[in-house]
Amino acid sequence: MSLLELDGVSVEYATDAGPLRAVESVDLAVEEGEILGIVGESGCGKTTLTKALLDLLPDNGRVVEGDVRFRDRHLTELSTAEWRSVRWAEISYIIQNAMNALDPVYTIGSQFVEIVRAHTDHSKSAARDLAGEMLEKVGIDRNRLRDYPHELSGGQRQRVVIALALALEPPLVVADEPTTGLDVVTQEEILTLIQEMQSSTNSAMIIITHDISVVAEIADRAAVMYGGRLVEVGDTRDVFKAGAHPYTMGLTNSFPSLAEDVDSLVSIPGSPPDLVSPPDGCRFAERCPFATPECARDPPMEAVGERHRARCHYTDRAAEFRERSERTETWSEEAVAGTRDDDPGFGGSRR
Amino acid sequence: MSGDVLFRVEELEKHYPTRGDGGLLNLFAETNYLRAVDGVSFDIERGEIIGVAGQSGCGKSTLGELLVLLREATGGRIYFRGDDVGEYSAAERKAFRRNCQVVFQDPYESLNPRFTVSQTVKEPLVVHDLGDPAERDERVRRALSDAGLAPPVNYLDKLPAELSGGERQRVSIARALVLDPQFIVADEPVSMLDVSIRTEILHLFEELREKRDLTMMYISHDLSTINYLADRTMIMYLGDVVELGPTRSVIQDPAHPYTEALLQSVPMPDPDAGRVGTERSGSDIRGDVPDPVDLPSGCRFRPRCAYATDRCASEEPGLDPLDGDRRVACFHPVSE
Secondary structure, eight states: SEEEEEEEEEEEEEEEEEEEEEEEEEEEEOTOOOOOEEEETTTHHHHHHHHHOOOOOTTEEEEEEEEEETEEEEGGOOOOOHHHHHHHHTEEEOOOOOOGGGGGSSSHHHHHHHHHHHHHHHHHHHHHHHHHHHHHHOOOGGGGGGGGGGGGGGGHHHHHHHHHTTOOOOOOOOOTTTTSSSSSHHHHHHHHHHHHHHHHHOOEHHHHEHHHHHHHHHOSEEEEEETTEEEEEEEHHHHHOOOHHHHHHHHHHOOOOOOOOGGGGOOOOSOOSSSOOOOOOOOOOOOOTTOGGGGGGGOEEEEEEETEEEOOTGGGHHHHHHHHHHHHGGGGHHHHHHHHHHHHTSEEEOO | OOOOEEEEEEHHHHHHHHEETSSSOOOOOOEEEEEEEEEEEEEEETTEEEEOOOOOTSSSHHHHHTTTTSSSEEEEEETTTTEEEEGOOOOHHHHHHHHHEOOOOOOOOSSOOOHHHHHHHHHHHHHTOOSSSHHHHHHHHHHHTTTTTOOOGGGOOGGGGSSHHHHHHHHHHHHTTTTTOOOOESSSSSTTTTTHHHHHHHHHHHHHHHHTOOOEEEEEHHHHHHHHHEEEEEEEEEEEEEEEHHHHHHHHHHHHHHHHHHHHHOOOTTTTTTTOOOOOOSSOOSSSOOSSSSSSOOOOGGGGOOTTTHHHHHSSOEEEEETOOOOOOSSSOOOO
């Protein structure tokens, strides 16, 4: 049995323009002790999905379909009181902008002690000892427990937040953009730390990010989201080296690298679909250089390998697409518009 | 490149006084200085894009702000088209500010959420009292379409909340373009944007350079985007320039040990070539960068450098010519 299982989860927000389905029928599992990277761009639904599984959706959002199972419990059915015992102890959350997640008017130590004591029967001094131990594990002197958050640098605060999230050795840790906003050197440090801490506690981790290099570097498996749907999932190496969804290909080819020059850098024309009235069929078709009239029909999640699935009608042509996707002309606006013009089913650009 | 110099910067300095940790005794303590920018000299040629790279706190953003007079330098000189900007009259200063614009990092925070696109882009014209209403409208439209928001009429009445991140950054760029500047400082203009649209913004800067004869300073902690855009690249560490030269040679064949280490931290979207957990050669720059208050003797990178010798502790290396157009502040430059 997987540690966490999402089964056909859909999430809707009530908006002035009508219901917005930010996440649509996502099936995804997290195994004990693994790092799963969920990658996608702004508005793809990755943050909504995690908020849904942590019961942190804003008032206008709710899970309208599907089931979230954590071990033997259905998370969508837990009461607020039950959630209180699950958070930190069983599932902890490293929020986006974790640097601002610490309360500025309490010392690092008192924030640790409060969380530890709320979830365990540790005495105050035992909680403080644990806090000191955790700080040292993340490379910060235990005397800093007396410090206020503003006395630490950005990188140190990030490390404190990671120490807090792992203090109670929860079976699952969810981290939302843990390295966004940090410089490349600090980024690398934090990723190394997350990897070390994760392997010492053997917690499973979900890392949500828009940065595919983060997933490439530390995730065991990668899930790619686009327009509210899961479009590809598999072992990290398979997704990056043998991606089967054209969006994944566009994403990996648009990442700047030191070895190449600007002419080889791809950008995906157009913008993500409007989720108030999403297009029928494949949500990426409008921006896809390989789209055909067939794509007006919703593609199923196809098995590509044993642990590798992609939501595309043409997974059998993935090798050919991968080769073509490396060329910038494949992604030019004209080329992509050309695939649309072939078919009256697409009403031109949505922008 | 035309070869004429737009900016000449000499020994530019920004030192902030710092006063210990508070308390009465500080009254009698010596004032220390945080040397955000510590005596840097370089030229910017007309029409070039110069990249500035370094970690948080290295002084790269302060340098950009000093250049366009958003902050006052505490020492050194800036010459713009041959004139010392420190000697400018109030009117000349205003004209200079019109000529030199900034694009900031965060397109979510740098736009007024209650201003429409049209109001945002028009505001600089109002502040500088340029043009009649018809001219202003025309300039706003031209700036929007040059920034890739075409046709402008689709965007004029939109509020920032109705735009995507990429579109917002294009609005910031249009706001900078509307005054027809000669020089733009872009401080991490793509680091908040999704990867698939970063490329478009980088291409946009290249197009603008051609189309509007712009000169740019492109500031980023990420050498991979600098690699795509900048003709020359400057590497900063603790307030000083440690290496400066053509981007290709700085990135393909780094001479300063710090540049070498910084390059090893550039993320790669390849599960086989990651940074994390791999063995590497050279200096280890992980851990927090010290504050530029108590600088070490000699070379400021010495305590972290894998190649440091006694000479590096006693003497401070200058930014000296290495090969071709490259300069490096190191007694023991890395060679292949």
